[in-house]
Amino acid sequence: MRKSWGERGFEIGNVLFLAILSIVTLYPLWHELSISLSSAAGAMRGGLFFFPRGFTLDAYKSVLASSFIWLAYRNSIIVAVAGTFLHVLFTATTAYALNKRSLPGAKVITLLVIFTMIFSGGMIPTYLLVKSLGLTNTLWALMLPGMISAFNVIVMQSFMRTIPEEVEESAAMDGANPLRTFFTIIIPLCKPVIATIALWECVGLWNNFMQALIYLNDKRLFTLPLLLKEIIAGQQLATDTGQFTTFAAESAIAATVIISIVPILAVYPFLQKYFMKGTMLGSVKS
Numbered sequence: 001m002r003k004s005w006g007e008r009g010f011e012i013g014n015v016l017f018l019a020i021l022s023i024v025t026l027y028p029l030w031h032e033l034s035i036s037l038s039s040a041a042g043a044m045r046g047g048l049f050f051f052p053r054g055f056t057l058d059a060y061k062s063v064l065a066s067s068f069i070w071l072a073y074r075n076s077i078i079v080a081v082a083g084t085f086l087h088v089l090f091t092a093t094t095a096y097a098l099n100k101r102s103l104p105g106a107k108v109i110t111l112l113v114i115f116t117m118i119f120s121g122g123m124i125p126t127y128l129l130v131k132s133l134g135l136t137n138t139l140w141a142l143m144l145p146g147m148i149s150a151f152n153v154i155v156m157q158s159f160m161r162t163i164p165e166e167v168e169e170s171a172a173m174d175g176a177n178p179l180r181t182f183f184t185i186i187i188p189l190c191k192p193v194i195a196t197i198a199l200w201e202c203v204g205l206w207n208n209f210m211q212a213l214i215y216l217n218d219k220r221l222f223t224l225p226l227l228l229k230e231i232i233a234g235q236q237l238a239t240d241t242g243q244f245t246t247f248a249a250e251s252a253i254a255a256t257v258i259i260s261i262v263p264i265l266a267v268y269p270f271l272q273k274y275f276m277k278g279t280m281l282g283s284v285k286s
Contacts (some may be wrong), residue, residue, distance in 0.1 A: 029261075036060065036254035043251045059251035063259065071220055072227040075139060076206055077263070083205040084142035087200050090148050092190065095156035096182055117150040141222070142208055142213035151173070152197050159193040160186065197249060206264055215249060224260040231256055 003011075036048035042053025063069055100111050121129070126145060135141040163186065171181045185219055187194070209225035216222060222230070231253055 003086065032254040032257050035250055036258050038251060040251065043254075059255040060259070063252055063255045067223070068227060068260075069256070069259070072222050072224045073259075076223055076225075076260075079139055079208070080202050080206045080263075082084045083147075083203045086143060086197050087147055087149070087201045087205075088194055091152045091156055091197060092187065092194065094148055094183070095153050095160055096186060098153070099157055101158050113148075113150045113153055123214075130215060136215050137218050137221060138215075139221060142205065142211050147210070149201075154198070155197065156190070156193055163189055194200055202267065203264060206260075224256070228253070228256050228260065237245045 003043060020058050034052045035043050035051035036059050037055055037057070038049070039054030041059075045053065058178075094113070098106050098113070098135050100106065102111075130141050130145060135144065167185060167189075168181055171185055176184070207225055208223070209229070212223045212226040213229070216226060232250075
């Protein structure tokens with residue numbers, strides 16, 4: 001069946017629109033990559049960067065020569081990996097428990113969880129709480145507060161409701177206790193939603209700037225977003241390497257940005273297939 005001129009026009013317009021949207025979305029990343037690979041003179045000229053100006057790796061060499069970047073990398077990896085594990089674990093256990101009809105007061109607890117989506121204690125009470133717990137100037141301050149997200153709990157609950165109750169009943173008949181049923185049956189069946197929530201949490205923890213700014217004062221505990229802020233302010237790597245005078249500060253900032261996003265870009269392809277299944281949650285029902 002031949003397509004009409006209207007259908008062809010729509011397809012062409014759709015392709016052009018998506019192509020322009022892709023370019024607009026990807027250009028900021030390409031811009032930073034081009035600046036990071038440019039010479040000092042080329043980076044200082046400003047304007048649009050379609051290609052590196054005077055290709056050089058001096059910015060990367062100077063940034064990677066600093067001990068601070070490796071400390072920040074270590075801290076960010078610890079926060080992202082440990083924080084994601086804890087967030088997903090406690091989100092899954094909370095959702096699993098609240099899905100149990102036999103749980104006393106399950107509806108009331110669910111309402112209290114949803115209540116936190118609308119109202120929160122605010123920055124100052126949260127800071128005072130974290131300080132009273134002795135978590136300031138520790139990486140725990142970036143992982144424990146907000147460990148259970150009400151939105152993620154609701155998403156996890158919705159997915160767990162699609163698992164037939166007969167699965168758990170069969171496990172119980174075979175002698176499995178609730179804890180074993182949860183870890184050996186429920187968790188494997190929830191891989192799509194777990195991968196989706198893990199990706200959300202990992203990106204959020206990796207890019208967590210505000211909490212790091214509030215709770216961390218020791219430079220040895222700085223994460224990459226906080227280190228980037230210090231580089232922009234000209235307070236960090238210049239005193240550590242003494243090399244910022246040899247190339248543009250813009251190049252150092254851009255190089256740090258590119259270095260900081262590499263782990264997230266590397267992780268995403270492995271979670272993509274589960275992520276796509278998770279984003280389709282609730283769109284099709286049998």
